[in-house]
Amino acid sequence: MSLLNVLSKSLWRQTSSPFINRAASIIYSKQPKSTFTLEREIPDFVVGTLETVVGTQNISTSLPVREQHGRDESHHVCTPPDVVVWPESTEQVSQVAKVCYDNNIPMIPFGTGTGLEGGAVGYKGGVTIDLTKMDEIVELNVDDFDVTVQPGVTRETLNNYIKDQGLWFPIDPGAHASVCGMCATSASGTNAVRYGTMRENVMNLEVVLADGSILHTAGPGKRSRKTSAGYNLTNLFVGSEGTLGIITQATVRLYGIPESMMSAVCSFETVKSAVDTVMQMMQCGIPMARIEFLDDVMIDACNRFSNLSHKVSPTLFLEFHGAQDAIKAQVELVEELAQMNGGSDFHWAEKQEDRNKLWKARHNCWYATLALRPGTKGYATDVCVPISKLPEIIVATKEDILKSSIVGTIVGHVGDGNFHCFITVDPDNPEELPVIKEVAERMARRAIAVGGTCTGEHGIGLGKRDLLVKEVGDGAMTVMKQLKNTLDPKGLMNPGKVFK
Numbered sequence: 365m366s367l368l369n370v371l372s373k374s375l376w377r378q379t380s381s382p383f384i385n386r387a388a389s390i391i392y393s394k395q396p397k398s399t400f401t402l403e404r405e406i407p408d409f410v411v412g413t414l415e416t417v418v419g420t421q422n423i424s425t426s427l428p429v430r431e432q433h434g435r436d437e438s439h440h441v442c443t444p445p446d447v448v449v450w451p452e453s454t455e456q457v458s459q460v461a462k463v464c465y466d467n468n469i470p471m472i473p474f475g476t477g478t479g480l481e482g483g484a485v486g487y488k489g490g491v492t493i494d495l496t497k498m499d500e501i502v503e504l505n506v507d508d509f510d511v512t513v514q515p516g517v518t519r520e521t522l523n524n525y526i527k528d529q530g531l532w533f534p535i536d537p538g539a540h541a542s543v544c545g546m547c548a549t550s551a552s553g554t555n556a557v558r559y560g561t562m563r564e565n566v567m568n569l570e571v572v573l574a575d576g577s578i579l580h581t582a583g584p585g586k587r588s589r590k591t592s593a594g595y596n597l598t599n600l601f602v603g604s605e606g607t608l609g610i611i612t613q614a615t616v617r618l619y620g621i622p623e624s625m626m627s628a629v630c631s632f633e634t635v636k637s638a639v640d641t642v643m644q645m646m647q648c649g650i651p652m653a654r655i656e657f658l659d660d661v662m663i664d665a666c667n668r669f670s671n672l673s674h675k676v677s678p679t680l681f682l683e684f685h686g687a688q689d690a691i692k693a694q695v696e697l698v699e700e701l702a703q704m705n706g707g708s709d710f711h712w713a714e715k716q717e718d719r720n721k722l723w724k725a726r727h728n729c730w731y732a733t734l735a736l737r738p739g740t741k742g743y744a745t746d747v748c749v750p751i752s753k754l755p756e757i758i759v760a761t762k763e764d765i766l767k768s769s770i771v772g773t774i775v776g777h778v779g780d781g782n783f784h785c786f787i788t789v790d791p792d793n794p795e796e797l798p799v800i801k802e803v804a805e806r807m808a809r810r811a812i813a814v815g816g817t818c819t820g821e822h823g824i825g826l827g828k829r830d831l832l833v834k835e836v837g838d839g840a841m842t843v844m845k846q847l848k849n850t851l852d853p854k855g856l857m858n859p860g861k862v863f864k
Contacts, residue, residue, distance in 0.1 A: 406446045406491070410467050414449055414491065417459045422450040422497070433474055433484070433492040437539075439743045439789065439797070440482035440826055445472055445492040452497050454570060454578060454612040461610065462576035464491055470859050471574070473606040475515060475545030478537075480744045481825025483549065483605050487860035493610060495544070501525055502613065510567060510587050512615040515544035531618045534559040537821065538727045544611040549823045550603030554726070557779030558653040558685065559619065561821075563602050570613035571601055574852040579609065587615050600847070605823050606858035608851045622685035625653070626695060627713040627722050630682070630702045631675040635659070635762075636755040637705040638678045642778050643751055644701045650694050654683035655779035656726055657754075659762065662733070662773035662786075669732035670725040675709045680778075681726055683719070726775075733773045733786040740788040743797070745804040745827075747811035748782040748820030757814065761785060761807050768803050770796070782820035809834065824862045832862065 415423045424430070425447050434444030451457045464471050470490025477484055486492060499516030506529050513522060518540055522533050535546060537553040545551075547569060552561035559565070567589065568582040580586070581597035601608055632638040635657075642655055657680055658666065664676045682698065684691045699710060713719045725732075734742050749757050758774055765772040765787070776783025785807060787800050808818035808831050818824075818831035833841055845863060848855075 406469060406489075407467075410463065410469065411447060413463050414447065414460060417463065418449045418451050418456055422452065424448045430486075430492075433472075433477075433494065434486045436477050436479040436482060436484040437744075438480045438482050438825070438827070439741065440485055443486050445470075445486035446489045448474075448492045448494055450494045450497045454498075454572065457493060457495075457498075457572045457610055457612050458576045458578055460491065460493060460576075461572050461574060464856060465575045465854065468854060468856065470856050471610070472858050473515075473548065473610045475542040475548075476518065476540055478539035478541050478545070479549060479825065480822045481819070481827050483823060483825040483858070483861055485826060487826065490856070490859075495542070495610075495612070498612065504529070505587070506531065508587070509618045509620075510589075510615055511618055512568075512587070512613060513543050514613055515542055515611060517544075518542050519546065526618065527621065530621050532621050533616065534619055535562055535565060543616060544614050547602050547611055547614050547616075548604065548606055549821075552777070552780075552782070552821050554654045554656055554683075554723075554777060556777055556782075557655055558651060562616075563599055565617045566598055566602050566614060567617060568615040569598055569601050569611055571609035571611055573609045574854065574857050578612075582615075589617070603823065605825065605861050607848060607862050608857060610857075622653075624686065624688040624691050625714075625716075625719060626684045626691050627654075627719045628682040628684075628695065628698070629674060629679060629709070629711045629722065630699075630707045631677045631679050631709040632702075633677060633706050634755075635678050635758050637707070638680050639751070639754045639758075639778060641680065641698075641702050641705045641707060644705075645698055646751075646779070648697065648701070650697060651684075651686065652682065652779055653685040654681065655777070656681040657758075657774075657776040657778040657783065658726075658729070659758070659774040661736075661771075662729060662775050665732040665736050665773055666725050666729065669735050670721075670728055672725055674711075680707075681722065683723075729773065729775045730786055733771075734788060736771055736773075737788040737790070740790050743787040743789050743800050743804070744784060744822070745787075745807065746782060746784040746820050746822050747808055747816055747818060748780065749811050749814055749816030751778070751781045753814040753816065754778060754781055754783070757807075757810055757816075758783060760810055761803075764803050764806055768799050770800055770803065772803075777820075780820070781816065784821075805831070826861060829862065829864050 430444035433448050435442040470488050472492045474484050474492045474494045495515035498514040500514045502512040504511045534555040536555050537551040550562050567587050571579045660677050663679050772787035790796050812835050818828050824832050
């Protein structure tokens with residue numbers, strides 16, 4: 365079927381929301397156009413049934429809307445779904461799933477679209493289930509330090525809602541991500557060294573399975589802070605990337621806002637001296653909240669992009685949380701350890717505006733990297749290794765980038781051995797992307813070889829399916845596929861992701 369025919373047949377079925385259509389058109393006009401050709405069309409009676417379920421205003425087959433939902437923040441080519449729906453309740457998600465299951469139509473959950481491994485791409489067409497209209501904070505238990513949210517609630521929205529109660533949700537992947545989307549990818553971020561990842565902070569999930577049945581992984585309404593009852597179904601779905609079910613509600617842990625916070629920057633002559641300092645901090649039992657590493661190229665990019673003046677060398681960004689007197693003692697000890705390893709150019713920030721400026725620069729690393737080559741796109745990848753292996757892996761990756769004549773930066777959550785490589789890609793140079801993919805694969809294979817993982821945060825998605833096999837082996841892959849076949853026997857849940 366030609367694209368013209370698809371467009372002409374879809375005009376009458378566009379969503380009735382002018383805002384959504386206008387926003388989608390703006391986004392579509394600024395993004396690279398997909399070369400994807402629709403090879404299938406969902407029957408009109410199925411579209412009509414879906415429209416009955418979610419309402420005329422909550423369904424669209426317009427090309428701009430489908431294109432908007434056929435991409436995330438990754439380099440993967442846009443492949444749009446056939447239909448996009450916006451359910452407004454778990455019951456509607458369940459009914460949509462039943463319709464798709466009965467008609468053998470793929471389902472792709474969609475949150476904020478901030479993923480980095482193609483997890484939201486409509487790889488095999490089907491129905492994208494956009495969950496952003498389910499945006500209620502269902503239950504806040506201040507005394508118990510937990511909250512239950514729907515999938516449209518982002519971490520920023522949640523923190524703005526609970527801050528007046530003296531609480532916060534510290535998992536911070538650096539993107540405007542939804543909490544349930546963070547569950548689906550097992551996100552973490554800069555605070556993981558102190559507060560853990562999503563795996564340690566999810567207490568219960570409500571999940572719609574492929575056939576439309578609804579599962580509560582820890583039991584309906586359960587929110588105990590620990591359990592040894594039965595299999596850990598909650599963590600089965602954390603990191604499942606939408607391939608086992610659609611997360612429609614999450615109960616997560618909250619924390620008290622620290623009495624005091626202090627941030628610091630320290631430069632080092634070598635990668636090894638910076639990482640050695642981190643290992644010594646942890647050996648001394650210093651309860652660090654954030655320990656971020658930026659290589660010399662990344663610091664140079666941040667200086668230019670955020671108008672900073674840090675020394676261009678391997679650098680640690682640090683943050684301390686706790687009582688003011690305790691923090692001061694920790695700061696003094698860390699400064700002493702850093703100086704023993706050749707650290708210099710200390711800059712401390714206690715005022716909130718100074719800390720915000722520092723961490724905004726850190727969170728803008730992606731855009732700072734792209735600014736090194738205006739007009740380019742970005743390719744992001746990450747690995748995680750035992751902390752002691754970080755220096756050799758980072759140095760080997762930097763050497764590989766230089767030998768390959770590409771522009772890339774390295775930034776890492778070194779407190780837990782996780783680091784990212786951001787590489788610029790010239791969209792007009794078809795020879796560049798294959799070289800970058802080879803560099804990224806070598807980086808992942810080096811990590812696996814020293815006892816690490818091919819991804820600490822981004823997930824498998826489309827780009828790391830072969831690496832997953834290399835990492836976990838045939839035995840683990842067999843069990844994973846058996847679990848997948850049990851929960852999704854028709855292979856309709858986000859097909860093509862995690863497994864080929």
